[in-house]
Amino acid sequence: MSRKPYHREVSKTTWFLKQSRYQHYMLHEISSVFVAIYVGVLIVGLFRLAQGPEAWSGWLAAVTSPIGVIFHILVFIFSIIHTTSWFKAVPQAMRIQRGEEIVPGNLIIGAHYGVWAVVSVVVLLVAGVA
Amino acid sequence: MARSAKAVPWFLFAAGGTVIAFILPVMIFITGIAPAIGLFGDALSYETMHAFVGNWLIKLILLGIIVLAAWHAAHRLRVCAHDFGIRADGAVSIVVYGLAAIASAATVVALLMI
Numbered sequence: 573m574s575r576k577p578y579h580r581e582v583s584k585t586t587w588f589l590k591q592s593r594y595q596h597y598m599l600h601e602i603s604s605v606f607v608a609i610y611v612g613v614l615i616v617g618l619f620r621l622a623q624g625p626e627a628w629s630g631w632l633a634a635v636t637s638p639i640g641v642i643f644h645i646l647v648f649i650f651s652i653i654h655t656t657s658w659f660k661a662v663p664q665a666m667r668i669q670r671g672e673e674i675v676p677g678n679l680i681i682g683a684h685y686g687v688w689a690v691v692s693v694v695v696l697l698v699a700g701v702a
Numbered sequence: 703m704a705r706s707a708k709a710v711p712w713f714l715f716a717a718g719g720t721v722i723a724f725i726l727p728v729m730i731f732i733t734g735i736a737p738a739i740g741l742f743g744d745a746l747s748y749e750t751m752h753a754f755v756g757n758w759l760i761k762l763i764l765l766g767i768i769v770l771a772a773w774h775a776a777h778r779l780r781v782c783a784h785d786f787g788i789r790a791d792g793a794v795s796i797v798v799y800g801l802a803a804i805a806s807a808a809t810v811v812a813l814l815m816i
Contacts, residue, residue: 584786601785604775622816644738654722699754
């Protein structure tokens with residue numbers, strides 16, 4: 573009665589490589605790996621700060637070592653991938669209505685970029701580095 | 703249905719994604735890239751940082767950022783594991799959410815020590 577069903581061969585580990593949409597999706601997902609490691613580095617830094625000046629300068633030395641710098645540049649790039657793809661998805665998650673009209677997505681995304689710039693400058697000022 | 707039980711993790715995920723989208727790039731720049739290029743050297747000295755993080759408001763903000771980032775990353779890592787063909791969702795959940803819980807607790811301890 574029933575024919576043999578057709579099964580498309582799909583690799584469980586490399587399925588996302590074939591389409592750019594899936595590649596972008598995975599790039600966004602993989603950013604979490606870097607965020608998780610960065611959170612760990614930060615927590616270690618807080619402990620080092622609590623332990624005293626020597627421990628803190630040891631942490632700073634690790635952060636500024638070649639491996640530390642390469643890692644942070646990678647985390648920085650992935651954090652920006654997270655930010656841009658998160659903002660891109662905002663209009664889909666949040667529909668704002670003004671009167672009869674629905675606020676266009678690009679306006680919402682643009683506002684997010686504006687807030688992002690302001691937040692970044694404020695954090696730089698608060699941290700005393702700008 | 704089990705839907706209601708998902709409200710808390712979903713909120714943490716969405717809040718975390720939003721918070722880290724706005725704050726993480728500049729934070730990574732300050733803690734990871736600025737010291738390496740020797741920008742604003744004094745701002746990261748022990749005395750300055752200890753006084754800065756010693757402020758209770760800064761402690762609360764840092765705790766919020768780190769906890770939300772950890773839970774957001776945990777949820778995403780769980781999805782990642784699935785996407786890479788790991789189907790043991792129960793075990794993966796225990797590991798990633800367990801790590802996020804440990805990270806959250808460790809942050810509280812570290813901040814209380816400063």
